[in-house]
Amino acid sequence: MARMSAPAIVILGAGALATARRIQSLYEDSQVHALRGRVDVQAPADVSYSELGAHLQELYARGTPIVALCAAGIVIRCVAPLLANKGIEPPVLAVAEDGSAVVPLLGGLAGVNVMAREIAAALAVPPAITTSGELRFGTCVLNPPDGYALADLGQGKRFVSDLLAGESTRIEGDAPWLDDAQLPRSASARLAIRVTPRAWDGREDELVIHPRSIVAAVTGSGDGMAARVREALAAHGLAPLALAALLAPAERMSEPALAAAAADLNVPLRFVHPHPGDGEPPDNLLHAALRVPYETLRDASAAGVALALAPLAIDPDTIGRARGRLTVIGLGPGRADLMVPAARTALNEATDILGYDTYVKMAGPLRADQRVHGTDNREEMQRARHAFELASEGRSVVMVSSGDPGVFAMAAAVLEALEASQNREWAAVELSIVPGVSAALATAAQAGAPLGHDFCMLSLSDNLKPWTIIETRLRHAAEADLVMAFYNPISRARPWQLDKALDIVREYRVADTPVVLGRDIGRPGGTLRTITLGELRSSDVDMRTMVIVGSSTTRRFASGAGGVEWVYTPRWYE
Incomplete structure (x- = not known):
């Protein structure tokens, strides 16, 4: 199953809180969301909301897995206006308040049935799984694990239909997550599951899964870079979905064209300082960044691009480092629903959170894996410098202010620290200021x-x-x-x-x-x-x-x- 963010466990009242906490224990960093005023103040939820429909739609739009402890019909009616693409919907489940039923509703390709089984096991009830492929084979063949991508969803559906109709299959390539699946297998089967970085040729008797095992190192102008990477992949018969990351020189970290190219290719952007003697660019970037065996592929028609093809999927977090980010936010006057959504998004995505101790506590609840750096209210410049140091290491940092960060608050201190530093690494940090509701x-x-x-x-x-x-x-x-x-x-x-x-x-x-x-x-x-x-x-x-x-x-x-x-x-x- 692809890597999934922590679920939001949504309840309507105090009667569901005990069940919600049992589910919460299964998922690190998950939070219980409760309708404001319905949960005992002595045992409050982690997050409060004022209207169920709007809250579920906001969670769904952000791609947050939803475990709603209420009737399935309520959940369906709430998120129905947003249903569009089955391939990108997050898991959505309905669970009875007393834990007597677990019903997966949406997100079959995002692991909803896996979650249903996990939650049902914890509650000691059978999950209400209705997906034919999952019931027959014990897994969703169309939902490969993190680091792998399905070549074509439409072909995948036809492939599973053929299996359900009685066909057997063989597996070509490394697919250890299917070892325990109850697939009908035969070495001479007409159908084949192929795990390969090579582009799918359209054959209907294949289910092609691409390991993200390619890194594209780029130099030269960022304009048209995504097109040149695609040209290089095509020249070697490789699939764009097999691309794990785009790699560029660290001195070009702040170039918008590189960020645009990575977004176009839908891959993370990573940076590295090549070492002396690592060879000519862009090969030297690959040599400096990769710690796994790989084959270097070049194509004369795609100038400034070199491809590294590894035998297995590559974790982008092990390649170079990301561009650091520093976001200065305002919490508003203190009430959660008066914080602007962009500020909450920044907090959710942060690795490190800095601010005056009182304001950092107001920003919660925070995840256990987030590093909190609370300080005295009189240490503004030290705090701003510390934020840039963390962000220049590739971390995602949030500086917290109350109210609006630009009104007698931290935005000015952050900019003053940046101007005074003349530090190139600080200048390369992606800096943004999110407005807030001032006092x-x-x-x-x-x-x-x-x-x-x-x-x-x-x-x-x-x-x-x-x-x-x-x-x-x-x-x-x-x-x-x-x-x-x-x-x-x-x-x-x-x-x-x-x-x-x-x-x-x-x-x-x-x-x-x-x-x-x-x-x-x-x-x-x-x-x-x-x-x-x-x-x-x-x-x-x-x-x-x-x-x-x-x-x-x-x-x-x-x-x-x-x-x-x-x-x-x-x-x-x-």
């Missing part, structure tokens, strides 16, 4: 729309800038009649600065100007208050409070039978 935006959304017109964000902390600069900016913002969002408004070390800031603002704003106070918005125990500038006292605020001071046009009103109060700043100006 100001989260607080404003709960209050209504106080940031509906021109506004500014100001930090009242003078740890990194002089207080005189803060005073100057406060006066200009207040005089310009901007709505102001105050970050870091007060602390034990700075007890006087908020009062000083308010004295300045009151020179330009009337006493009944609305002020929104949002404390821990998006986190457990979060509170929201709306008062006036005249009522506001520094004792109303702490370091975890977002202070939004309205402009001259900011309004507040109550609406509905419950008298819900809203605050907004109109988009027009008198």
